[in-house]
Amino acid sequence: MKMKVLSACCSILMLGGIVTSAYAADLTIGDEKSDLGALTLSGFVRAKYQDKSWTENDHKLTFDAARVNLDYKSPKLFGHVEYRCYQFDKLCDFSTLVDGYLGYNINDKHLIQAGIQAVPFGPGRYWESNYYGGVITQVGLEDVHNLGIKYQGKFDTGTKLELGYFPGDGGSYSGPYSEDASRYTTNFVKPENSAISHLDETDMFIARVQQDISGLPEGVSSSVGASYWSSDIDNKTFNTEGDRQAWALFGNLRYNNLGVTVTLGKNDVDNADPITPKASLMGSFDDNFMVANEGMFYTVDLAYSFKDVGKFSEIEPHFMYSQYDKSEDGFKDSTRHILGVTAYYKDLMFVADYIMGKNDFLIGGPADSYAIGSGDKTEHMLNLQVSYLF
Structure with a gap:
């Protein structure tokens, strides 16, 4: 494994050296302070090398993903579009819209925006x-x-x-494997197995409040917050209606270049389903999986930013602990922990992450990972990436 990783690192560094010669120009047209506003194009192109404990098929440097952002800004109006494509078997065989919204600045402190956008939770x-x-x-x-x-x-x-109302999800797009899970966000999706009920989440009311803490020593900043999610779960198979009630508490603390974020909360889904009342079908990134309806969740993230290290503008080591603690007796918890570093050199971003997952379907776990969780083994993955940012 050491020789494979060394070879991959050399390949990524060589690719980075080749790409660096092509700086991204200022891809902005107009002036955001004028009435006509400004239009800006940005994004990235990313390659990856992965070494996984559960397979020997990924020991090669490949294209991973590309992202294109289009942003419009003016004194009153703004808009944002984000589209991504990924490679599973061939170039961009999975592609999806992430965001697409328009907004209006009521004044410099209040705004509204409508379209496909990030929900204000956590x-x-x-x-x-x-x-x-x-x-x-x-x-x-x-x-x-x-x-x-x-x-x-x-x-x-x-x-x-922040207050949001979301009548439905962001829809599905283009992928080689799944009819309805070709999407960026994990949503309730249409099953490909007729024995599983079809659920649809609608009428999502989501609120988030965050409070800055004042009076802290110099170099220290902090905030605390809470969010709540209430929605209807339409069971299209049995023509019944359930709901989702979820909450999250979170806090941020920054001391100079050190940042810590802690999040805890609860997910509680009633899928109004007589066949699988304890788990529901969800999907994203062209894959389907069952998820336990009820559980507590915990995430702790630490990062430290070193500025101007040699030729790197920033080097940031980071650590994350995350867990879905399922409420149902006999359901095993799902965990994912990451230790890694991100480094920035001109228009390049390098990432090296060591990922550990247990009952984590994305990290080599069984198909029932996020539901009953039959996995007893912790799987590991080394993820190396280089991205060209423009």
Whole structure:
């Protein structure tokens, strides 16, 4: 394994050296302070090398993903589109819309935006400093992008309030394997097995409040917050209706270049299903999986940023602990932990993550990982990436 990893690192560094010669130009047209506004194109192209404890098939440097962002900004109006494509078997065989929304600045502290956007649940879109995210991304509560409308307000007391209504999810797109799970966000999806009920989440009311803590020593900043999620779960197979009630508490602490984020909460789904009342079918990234309906979740993230280290503008070691603690007797918990580092050199971003997962379907776990969880073994993956940012 050491020789394989060394070879992969050399390949990634050589690729980085080749790409560095092509700097991204300023891809902005217009002036965001003018009435006409400005349009900006950005994104990345990413390659990866992975070494997995459960397979020998991925020991090669391959194209991983590409992202294109299109942003519009003016004094009153703004908009954002994010589209991504990934490679499973061939170039961009899975592609999906992540965001697509328009917004209006009521003033410099209050705005509304409508379209497919990140829902205001948890400490932010991402709860961690790493690329893969925590195991809660597979539960459908972290990094979720649904169709709806959101209000955001910032107040002089250091309070930030967000209120959202999302009538449905962001839809499915293009992938080689699944009919309905070709999507970025983990949502309830249409089953490919007729023995599993078809669930659809609708009428999502989501709120988040975050409060800055004042009076802290110099170099220290902190905030605490809470969010709540209430929605209907339409059981299309049995023509019944259940619901989801979820909450999260979170806190951020930063001391100079050290950042810590802690999140805890509970997921509680009533799928109104007589066949599988304890778990529900969800899906994302062109795959389907069952998820336990009820459980507590925990995420702890630590990161430290070293600025201007040699030729690197920033080097950031990071650590994450995440767990879905299922409430049902006999269901084994799902965990994902990550230890790694991210480094930035000009327009390149290098990532090296060592990932440990138990009953984590994405990290080599069995098909029932996020439900009853029959896995007894902790799987491991080394993930090396290089991205060209433009």
